Amino acid sequence: MNQISDLDLITEFKEGNDKAFNHLVLRYQEKIYWVVRRLLSDHDEADDVVQDVFVKVYHSLHSFKGDSSFYTWLYRIAINLSLNELRRKKTRKTFSFDDAVMQHESHDALPLEQMERKEQTRLIKEAIEKLPERQKKVFLLRYYEELPYEEIAKILKTSVGGLKANYFHAVKKIGEYVRNEMR
Amino acid sequence: MKCDEISPLLVELKEGTISGENQALAEQHIATCAKCRADLVLIGGAFEALRVSVDEEVPTHYFTNLLPRVRQRLDERDVKKFGFVLPEWAQRMLAPASAIGVVISMAALFVLLNPTYDTTQSPLMQIVSQFPKDEIEGVVDMANYSPVIARTSEIHRGILEMSPNPSQVSRQLERQFLDDEVNHGHRLSTFLAADITFDDINDDEVDSIIDRLKETTL
Known part of the structure; x- marks a missing residue:
């Protein structure tokens, strides 16, 4: 059976079928969670922002005109709210719980391969966190979401050429960080 | 070609998404440019680290519970906005009632604003x-x-x-x-x-x- 399209669900929602919104949430929750989570690096903060994303979508859906695809619009909301949260976080300079857990976890009991994976994961996480905002957005959408440049250009409202340059610099910086930390 | 033009191709080279024509251009440039060779090594290292790294964990049942919590947050926002929120069954019952109310209001407006309509007679x-x-x-x-x-x-x-x-x-x-x-x-x-x-x-x-x-x- 064919899956009902985003646009049909949005039309249903606009016509008063509130449950159509539930289908949209269920369809995109995982993708949106990971975009937000990778931008914020913390589950609890990501959870909070993801809920806000869908609340915002609920209230703005009536004004969605379909100029871009729904998921382009959705990603844009998710990225903007995540960056707002990041900026707020920077000004608060809170101590990351994840960092604390990471520092206190004992690596003694883990097999060597698992330890290496854990270490690489930590380095990657740190490297991504250190990327400039724009490069971070491009990197996450390209590497983790595997979106084509043309789609990312629509989401971020920029040129494909600029995106390619951003992606190159992001990957290079991650490589530099990992190399320097592994020495 | 300049290094700036080659740079994006280095990523595509490591990703394996580069076209045949661009691959020849990139390899030709790398052969003569130490900076781009060094960049290619860094990019390779980044992709290798990314491949080895694991996705962070998500609490069990997180995605099962997300929708109800989004709904709850929507209700909470309504409470903040209006001071109260009606139970869903009441909202369902009120929906047709409010629609009828709108129709009656429109009919009343029509009667009031229509000078030829005599309200005293059927x-x-x-x-x-x-x-x-x-x-x-x-x-x-x-x-x-x-x-x-x-x-x-x-x-x-x-x-x-x-x-x-x-x-x-x-x-x-x-x-x-x-x-x-x-x-x-x-x-x-x-x-x-x-x-x-x-x-x-x-x-x-x-x-x-x-x-x-x-x-x-x-």
Whole structure:
């Protein structure tokens, strides 16, 4: 059976079928969670922002005109709210719980391969966190979401050429960080 | 080619997404440029670290519970905005009621803003009132108030006989009388007779008229 399209669900929602919104949430929750989570690096903060994303979508859906695809619009909301949260976080300079857990976890009991994976994961996480905002957005959408440049250009409202340059610099910086930390 | 032009191709080279033509250009440039060779090594290292790294964990059942929590947050926002939130069943019941309210409000606005609309008379009475009162009373008398349906038909026929434009009145009356006869001809036809005879009438008076009509019939 064919899956009902985003646009049909949005039309249903606009016509008063509130449950159509539930289908949209269920369809995109995982993708949106990971975009937000990778931008914020913390589950609890990501959870909070993801809920806000869908609340915002609920209230703005009536004004969605379909100029871009729904998921382009959705990603844009998710990225903007995540960056707002990041900026707020920077000004608060809170101590990351994840960092604390990471520092206190004992690596003694883990097999060597698992330890290496854990270490690489930590380095990657740190490297991504250190990327400039724009490069971070491009990197996450390209590497983790595997979106084509043309789609990312629509989401971020920029040129494909600029995106390619951003992606190159992001990957290079991650490589530099990992190399320097592994020495 | 300049390094800036080659840089994006280095990523594509490591990703394996580069076209044949661009691959030749990139390899040609790398062979002569130490900086780009060094960049290519860094990019390779980044992709290797990314490949080895694992996705961070998500609490069990997180995605199962997300939708209910989004819904809860929506409700909480409504509470903050309006001071209270109605239970879902009440919202469901109120939805058609509010729709009806809108329709009634629009109808009321139409009546208020339409100077040609006489709010004191039903469409049927507007037609009936075009005729002299004593003539209509005569028609009502002639109907003999026999069975209720027959009485309505008599009034109908009588009015038609008196109408200067029978076809127009007929169409309107037919619609109205059909409805009256099928659903509540008794009361409406009594109302018709009563409205013609009396200026103001309430339910008790209607009942007494009905009784009187029954006696007359007997």
